Amino acid sequence: MSAGMGVEGDTEGRVVWAELKRAAEEAAPVSAADHLEELRNRLQVVGFQARVCSAPRRDVASMRVINPEVTSLTEIVYAAQEAGQWHFWWSWAEKIAPVDEIDAVTKRIAHVLTPAGRPEL
Structure with a gap:
C-alpha cells in the first residue's frame, strides 16, 4: 500500500478503515x-x-x-x-x-x- 495515502493493510491486504477515513478527512478540508x-x-x-x-x-x-x-x-x-x-x-x-x-x-x-x-x- 502507498505510505503517502496514510492507509495501511494487514498481511492479507485488507485496509485498516480507520486509517482510510482519517486520510480522507485530512484530504478534504471543510469550510x-x-x-x-x-x-x-x-x-x-x-x-x-x-x-x-x-x-x-x-x-x-x-x-x-x-x-x-x-x-x-x-x-x-x-x-x-x-x-x-x-x-x-x-x-x-x-x-x-x-x-x-x-x-x-x-x-x-x-x-x-x-x-x-x-x-x-
Missing part, C-alpha cells in the same frame, strides 16, 4: 459554507427556506433562514471555528451548538422561527 449547506438541507426538509452566503474566506459564512409561513420570522446563522472546533452561531454572536449536533441545531432554529401556539418539529 464554513460546507457546514451551512448541510444545515440548510436539514432545515428545508422540515419546511424552512434557507440560503447560504459564502465569503471569500473559508472560515466564516452565513445563512439566512426564513419561515415561509411567517416571512417576518427570519434569522441569520453563521458557521465559524472557535478553538479549532466548528460551531453554528446566532447573529448576535451566541453559540448555538457544535456542527456535529446538527439535529439539535435544526430544532433550536425551528423553535426560534416558529410562532407561539404553533406546533414545532
Whole structure:
C-alpha cells in the first residue's frame, strides 16, 4: 500500500478503515459554507427556506433562514471555528451548538422561527 495515502493493510491486504477515513478527512478540508449547506438541507426538509452566503474566506459564512409561513420570522446563522472546533452561531454572536449536533441545531432554529401556539418539529 502507498505510505503517502496514510492507509495501511494487514498481511492479507485488507485496509485498516480507520486509517482510510482519517486520510480522507485530512484530504478534504471543510469550510464554513460546507457546514451551512448541510444545515440548510436539514432545515428545508422540515419546511424552512434557507440560503447560504459564502465569503471569500473559508472560515466564516452565513445563512439566512426564513419561515415561509411567517416571512417576518427570519434569522441569520453563521458557521465559524472557535478553538479549532466548528460551531453554528446566532447573529448576535451566541453559540448555538457544535456542527456535529446538527439535529439539535435544526430544532433550536425551528423553535426560534416558529410562532407561539404553533406546533414545532
